[in-house]
Amino acid sequence: MTAKPRFFDLSDERGVLRTSISVTLMISSLGIGFGLVSGSFSIVFDGIYSLIDASMSLLSLIVVNLITAHAVSRNLPLKMRERFSMGFWHLEPMVLGLNGTLLIGVAIYALVNALGSLLEGGRDLEFGWAVVYGVITLVVCISIAMIETRANREIDSGFVRLDIKAWVMSAGITAALLIAFCLGYAVQDTEWQWISPYIDPAVLALVCLLIIPLPVSTVRRALADMFLVTPADLKAHVDKVARTFVEKHGLDSYRAYVARVGRSKEIELYFIVPADAPARTIGEWDALRAEIGEAVGGEGPDRWLTIVFTGDSEWAE
The missing domain is CATH 3.30.70.1350 (Cation efflux protein, cytoplasmic domain)
Incomplete structure (x- = not known):
């Protein structure tokens, strides 16, 4: 009798996605909380970004379960099998395309808000709380990205691959924020303190410009699959x-x-x-x-x- 896989089994695609969802929800709660305490829109954005990413990972997990259940004729109601007699593979590029599009859309929205904040004179925030958030989140993002990368060498999943990109993007955002927060903390009570209100929106705008192109290849591949472009x-x-x-x-x-x-x-x-x-x-x-x-x-x-x-x-x- 085959042993039932563990809920967070990192050798299984679904276990990796479950792990990612759980950690993402934790990071999202942390980001929104620290963002409100510190007054940083970039941290709040990071938390909301993580929340959207978690919802997409959950949708990916549902699709993976459907594909797997149909492929191995397990845990799939007869009525659903009759209605989807050719399987659920077509859902995968739809979810990947939606995921990538949402990531791009969120980054563009944050970029617009960051530019608007710069034009309005920036915003003040508590850099001490922001630095604490940055350190914690950066360590978590890098750790999860490395764990998933190692696991996906054997799994070779498109969903996990996109999830790794999302964690790398989150790590990049957090690293840039952390550098900026440390700079802002360092210039307090100095002649350069006038730049501190601009630090939060400026670094957010820069990060958004860097991460917007990252999911483009995933969206392009998903569209090719949906339109049945011959590989x-x-x-x-x-x-x-x-x-x-x-x-x-x-x-x-x-x-x-x-x-x-x-x-x-x-x-x-x-x-x-x-x-x-x-x-x-x-x-x-x-x-x-x-x-x-x-x-x-x-x-x-x-x-x-x-x-x-x-x-x-x-x-x-």
């Missing part, structure tokens, strides 16, 4: 396998249709059989399909492979 590398591999098979078995030609949707690879292969080809039994046709499947590779719950043999090319168009 060039996978198409080239399938074409090579199909051409070799056609030459080996004396077939007329083939048609290949390939798409990548999240973690799934969807492949349809149509082989045009000569009209005078000898008859084969069902077992022989299945053996040919098995040969193609082995050559294509990647067999598993995330590969959707359809192989059709026909004498009429119109069925392949």
